[in-house]
Amino acid sequence: MGEITKQREPEYPAGTTGSSEEYREPEIAKYTVRDTVFSSLFQEKKYLIQLYRALHPEDTETTEADLTNITIRNVLTDGIYNDLGFIVKDRLMILVEAQSTWTVNIIVRAFLYLAQTYHDYFGNEQSSLYRSKKVHLPKPELYVIFTGERADKPETISLGKEFFGGEECALEVRVKMIYGDEAWKKVQSGEAEPQDIISQYVIFTKVYAQQMKKHGRTRVAIAETICICKDWNVLKEYLESREKEVVNIMMALFDQEYIMKVYVQDAARDLAKDMAKDLAKDMAKDLAKDMAKDLAKDMAREAAEKAAKDMEAQAKNAEEQAKKAAETANKKTAESLLQLGKLSVEDIAASIPDLSIEDVRQIQAGLQRSL
Numbered sequence: 001m002g003e004i005t006k007q008r009e010p011e012y013p014a015g016t017t018g019s020s021e022e023y024r025e026p027e028i029a030k031y032t033v034r035d036t037v038f039s040s041l042f043q044e045k046k047y048l049i050q051l052y053r054a055l056h057p058e059d060t061e062t063t064e065a066d067l068t069n070i071t072i073r074n075v076l077t078d079g080i081y082n083d084l085g086f087i088v089k090d091r092l093m094i095l096v097e098a099q100s101t102w103t104v105n106i107i108v109r110a111f112l113y114l115a116q117t118y119h120d121y122f123g124n125e126q127s128s129l130y131r132s133k134k135v136h137l138p139k140p141e142l143y144v145i146f147t148g149e150r151a152d153k154p155e156t157i158s159l160g161k162e163f164f165g166g167e168e169c170a171l172e173v174r175v176k177m178i179y180g181d182e183a184w185k186k187v188q189s190g191e192a193e194p195q196d197i198i199s200q201y202v203i204f205t206k207v208y209a210q211q212m213k214k215h216g217r218t219r220v221a222i223a224e225t226i227c228i229c230k231d232w233n234v235l236k237e238y239l240e241s242r243e244k245e246v247v248n249i250m251m252a253l254f255d256q257e258y259i260m261k262v263y264v265q266d267a268a269r270d271l272a273k274d275m276a277k278d279l280a281k282d283m284a285k286d287l288a289k290d291m292a293k294d295l296a297k298d299m300a301r302e303a304a305e306k307a308a309k310d311m312e313a314q315a316k317n318a319e320e321q322a323k324k325a326a327e328t329a330n331k332k333t334a335e336s337l338l339q340l341g342k343l344s345v346e347d348i349a350a351s352i353p354d355l356s357i358e359d360v361r362q363i364q365a366g367l368q369r370s371l
Contacts, residue, residue, distance in 0.1 A: 036253065037246055038098040038145075038201065041238055042084050043069065047197055051096070052088060054196035055143065062088060072116055082113040093117065093138035100147045100205065104162045110142045111159065111173045142175045145198060147205040150179040180206075193233050200234045207234070208250075222250050330354050334363045 042048045045064040052062060070085045070093070084096040095113055099106055118137075127135045146153070159173040160166060180202025186192045187203055194200045208225040215221035226243060230236050239246060330352050337348045338360070345364060349357040 050197040054198045080116050085117050094141045096143045098145045107157055107159045107173055107175050110175050144175055145178045147202050150181045203234045204229050222247050334360055338364050
């Protein structure tokens with residue numbers, strides 16, 4: 001009874017062929033994104049009572065009439081909703097989640113589901129928490145049916161242990177984990193048919209995972225899953241009576257997963273664009289800063305060079321003016337000495353080093369012409 005490998009034509013529901021076109025346009029009008037085979041299965045009391053008896057085999061007296069479905073069905077897309085919740089004789093409040101990937105965050109979600117379920121319960125019972133009389137509180141039980149590989153995963157997960165290091169705190173939530181690995185191994189090897197409804201559901205999900213690897217997210221994978229499960233007596237009655245509904249639910253989930261994939265890809269592209277824009281802005285700012293620094297350096301260097309040239313020119317001009325002033329002063333001194341007539345031309349030239357004898361004679365000649 002292992003994995004089926006022989007080639008055969010899958011039995012598609014009436015009106016379907018398994019084509020890719022049908023995958024693109026599934027009949028999903030009466031299903032929401034929250035509808036799953038799990039919720040569809042256990043909406044029926046005859047399967048819900050089987051689930052309860054699998055959880056509490058010691059209770060042989062409870063009947064379908066004693067079970068009340070209290071699954072949270074929030075009409076808002078982003079509101080809280082859970083897979084399954086039901087009350088047994090107003091005594092037990094049982095919440096069950098189906099999980100295919102491992103995460104300890106399921107404890108937090110279970111706590112939120114429980115709080116919301118109690119809130120709705122008190123509202124429906126019109127029980128006031130502000131009265132002095134103690135309200136009736138059904139005992140809670142939290143379960144997770146894990147359809148992945150168990151490996152070394154625990155039987156129970158604890159909020160205090162996982163999130164607070166086992167320290168005592170004001171809040172504690174414990175979730176019992178249910179695995180179907182043993183039943184899956186037995187049914188694959190042909191040792192035995194699955195017994196309880198939980199094992200059957202886990203086997204259904206594992207068969208489906210196998211077929212999806214082979215055929216992708218298509219009607220072929222779904223049809224093969226249904227055929228194999230009916231052959232193995234796994235959820236046979238449910239699949240025979242609700243086959244088209246099961247196909248439509250699973251195709252709707254395909255469609256939702258595709259939409260989510262596209263949404264994530266678009267979000268990633270938008271994020272990449274925003275990051276590129278921010279990076280470009282930052283690079284432009286840095287470039288502008290560097291250019292401004294370089295321009296400032298160039299301007300400072302040019303200004304310094306110009307100032308140096310101007311100072312050099314001014315110094316040269318001052319030197320020339322000083323030289324001219326000294327020449328004028330020497331000439332006047334020589335003229336004064338010549339007019340006194342007490343010193344010879346040679347004596348005057350000797351007393352004024354910057355004037356030669358010839359310079360003194362030219363000055364003397366000039367004085368004589370002016371007489």
